[in-house]
Amino acid sequence: MAIWRFEAIGTRWEIESASDLDDASRQAVSAEIERFDREWSRFRDDSGVTRVGREGGSIRSRDAAPMLDAYRDASAATGGAVNPLVGDSLAALGYDAAYTLTAGPPVAAPSDWQRLVRWTAAEATASAPALLDVGALGKGRLVDLVIDVLSRVPGDLVVDAGGDIRARGAGVRIGLEHPYDPTKAIGVVELQDAALCASAVNRRAWGDGLHHVLDARTGVPVRTWAATWAIASDAMRADAVATALFFDGGTELAADWGVEWVRMSTDGRAERSAGCPAELFSVRA
Known part of the structure; x- marks a missing residue:
């Protein structure tokens, strides 16, 4: 397998293909990532999200x-814990566009986000300035888009964007990284023509108890679950469920969407869905 490694959207990408990707394929991937980032990144001054956060208005995007x-x-399933207007909540704790990493008081996200934000197939519109953050599923969406861009590339293909992985073709064996010791795994899964997305409190963490997985209702980082993994046919839904599993209602969302999952609590217990294909080294049902 040939491997193309690069940095984009603040994470490391690896694309494995049966043979080296040609220049046209690489340029198409780069262009798609740039388009998505320009529309949806809250870390760019020139993005649609940043503009809507300042002024309100619309982002034209097929996403x-x-x-x-x-x-x-996801919001309905978790009682509002998952909310795309959590951007100001993250910024309040220091995970802002400038990466100040200086925490102030927690800020809850607007609970009426569906009144403030409307959308169609072509655009999202905010009736007032509102800082969208699509981190709960946006990276998974982008992995799916990259897979689509490479649909004409023959043979097996694996796209890995910092732990959001989608495989096409032959199965790949993936370890489920222990959230407190990256040299260890709590289990393994064989992934074939599917996506695996993970989320953990040790990633994008700063300060004492501060990390990127917040309860939007309070603006406070979660404390009960340390890591989650979700397996679905597409990476966007796997990514969304990986976030929802930190909250009550996440397992119900997974069942509704047909997503299998594993999660590990902060006290070291692991549990999984009944049909999950992962092999865990320790598990509590």
Whole structure:
């Protein structure tokens, strides 16, 4: 397998293909990542999200409906804990566009986000300035888009964007990294023509108890679960469920969407869905 490694959207990518990707394929991937980042990144001054956060108005994007439809379902399942207007909550704790990493008081996200943000197949519109953050599923969406860009590339293909992975073709064996010791795994899974997305409190963490997985209702980082993994046919839904599993209602969302999962609590217990294909080294049902 040939491997193309590069940095984009603040994470390390690896694309494995049966043979080296040609220049046209690489340029198409880079262009798609740039388009998505320019529309949805809250870390760019020139992005659509940043503009809407300052002024309100619209982001024209074909990603609006798939992502915000998924947010609607995740928000309903978790009682509002998952919310695409959590951007100001993250910024309040220091995870802002400038990466100040200086925490102030927690800020809850607007609970009426579906009144403030409307969307169609072509755009998302905020009736007032509102800082969208699609981190709960946006990276998964982008992995799916990259797989689509490479649909004409023959043979096996694996796209890995910092732990959000989608495989096409032959199965790949993936370790489930222990959230407190990256040299260890709590289990393994064989992934074939599917996506695996993970989330953990040790990633994008700063300060004492501060990390990127917040309860949007309070603006406070979660404390009960340390890591989650979700397996689905597409990476966007796997990514969304990986976030929802930190909250009550996440397992119900996974069942509704047909997503299998594993999660590990902060006291070291592991549990999984009944049909999950992962082999765990320790598990509590």
